[in-house]
Amino acid sequence: MNRSPNSSPQPIPSRYSSKENASAHKRREQSEHRYANRLITTNLSGRKALYQGIYFLSVAAIGLTLCIKMLISNSLPDMGTTALLAVLGLISYHLPVSLPSGVQINPGFPLLMAALFRHGIACAIIVIVPSMLLHFWTRNHGLTNCLFNAGQFTLSLYAAMAVGMRMGWRPGIPATDKDVVTIILMILSYDVVNNLFLTGANLFENPTSFTQSFAKTFFTDRKWVMGVRTFLTVIAMVLCSYMGNLAFLIVFIGVMVLRRQNEFQKELIERTRESLTDPLTGVYNVRYVRMWIETEFPRLAAKKEPCAILFIDVDNLKHINDVYGHEIGNCLLRHLSEVMRKNIRGEDILARYGGDEFIILCPGTDARGGFLVGERILSAAQSQPVCSDEVEIALNLSLGVASWPAHGDTPYDVIRMADKAMYLSKRRGGNRVMLADEL
Missing domain, CATH: 1.10.1760 (Arp2/3 complex 21 kDa subunit ARPC3)
Known part of the structure; x- marks a missing residue:
């Protein structure tokens, strides 16, 4: 060359x-x-x-x-x-x-x-x-x-x-x-x-x-x-x-x-x-999550290694879109994706699950390890608001954490439990990380 x-x-x-x-x-x-x-x-x-x-x-x-x-x-x-x-x-x-x-x-x-x-x-x-x-x-x-x-x-x-x-x-x-x-x-x-x-x-x-x-x-x-x-x-x-x-x-x-x-x-x-990534944020999409569950999770299960799953939802995104416009809402999602990308482990997988929801797969760690990842993301998000036209928009998140095999027999069971833990976080005011153990 x-x-x-x-x-x-x-x-x-x-x-x-x-x-x-x-x-x-x-x-x-x-x-x-x-x-x-x-x-x-x-x-x-x-x-x-x-x-x-x-x-x-x-x-x-x-x-x-x-x-x-x-x-x-x-x-x-x-x-x-x-x-x-x-x-x-x-x-x-x-x-x-x-x-x-x-x-x-x-x-x-x-x-x-x-x-x-x-x-x-x-x-x-x-x-x-x-x-x-x-x-x-x-x-x-x-x-x-x-x-x-x-x-x-x-x-x-x-x-x-x-x-x-x-x-x-x-x-x-x-x-x-x-x-x-x-x-x-x-x-x-x-x-x-x-x-x-x-x-x-x-x-x-x-x-x-x-x-x-x-x-x-x-x-x-x-x-x-x-x-x-x-x-x-x-x-x-x-x-x-x-x-x-x-x-x-x-x-x-x-x-x-x-x-x-x-x-x-x-x-x-x-x-x-392109078929496996979200065009707006550049992170993986649901199709990639499904592919990972089908191809990579069996290897993890064969080694009997745990896998924590985080479900993340942006609080009040609809209100932000109504007040500031969808472009600002999209900017917020891109900014949040970058914040999360910088605060997960190298082996973790970040994906946009749809709308204002994200999912993080944390192979090799249990719910407590996933909780620490969620706390790190929440702390970084609260300290890095989105700035647009001299207006600061705070990143308010609700996070739920579950893990395999403690909270489900299959990865999809664990995702559902993490989703329920995320809604528990919302009901308690948001801006917090909840474990599936608290359901």
Whole structure:
């Protein structure tokens, strides 16, 4: 995965006397940002942005000088092969492959390393550098960023070439069994240099230890994709050392098929997620609760582990909707969902049960443990009212807690008992947590 620093600046929020003035100011501000970003794309400003820009230009100067030197001193393959790789590079470095994990790989990387292994560094430069420079127009990256990327990728290629030649590799010679080690070392050396430069860029925006930042960019952010990416690249380098141009096309088509497959898989995952979450609050819905009861609860029961269930109801939501409007009521539900999300355990499951009712499944804990979770939520809700148009709206909740197996033979029995405990809380004035034991 080729890495490059290109982050969009965040607008600064402001107060305006009217929506029209705010809208006009926002359009002007965005226009100014777009103009500024033609030079450099960064979240920084002032002196920090200047230092980052100097770093980008320094790497660009060294890398592009080396790029020109490599193009002059190393021969390119025939015109047809050069044109083919240039076109494939332009396409592939503009069509990243998104894996279901959310991580992206560039189909250009296997082609890049295959071009290096088969034809040498000059051909590899033709694959990647034009794409990086073209990002100035096609992706609206800052000019400094584009030059930095072109320079650092050239330096990364040079490192891979140096390691390969040290191991006895020469361009154009078909790979043998022993060359697999050389190929992996070439990929590794490219990655190390690429991520060293990226780490240097990231440290300007997120000051931390160099080691931690490098570990994050090199491994943590890429661990789900490193295996697939390395495998594809090794296959591409070996295949292209024997088959030439046909192999480049096969690799390109193969990665594009992978891209299409992952688009379908991501769409399936997204549709499944949407069917199991509440669109207003973003928490799980009743369908997910039922699925959890059918699939996960039997495993819990087999281990004879308890499971507490909390039933939560927002007091007087209808009155809030009537007085302040449904949008404020929706805002309250979203705010409450976030409050509850921050105050449950990592293994707990929060779902909107319908209307102003929520349910929390607490596997591995009894009613007393569920009561403590409810107390924590109630305390946080009372201290964090919803603020709108200079009006504070208090979060008043009624909570009921029951647990399996103490209060029912099935999860649905326990839910009913928690619901009854919640209504007992309402009858006693609300803003309290009631246990099913008190029914």
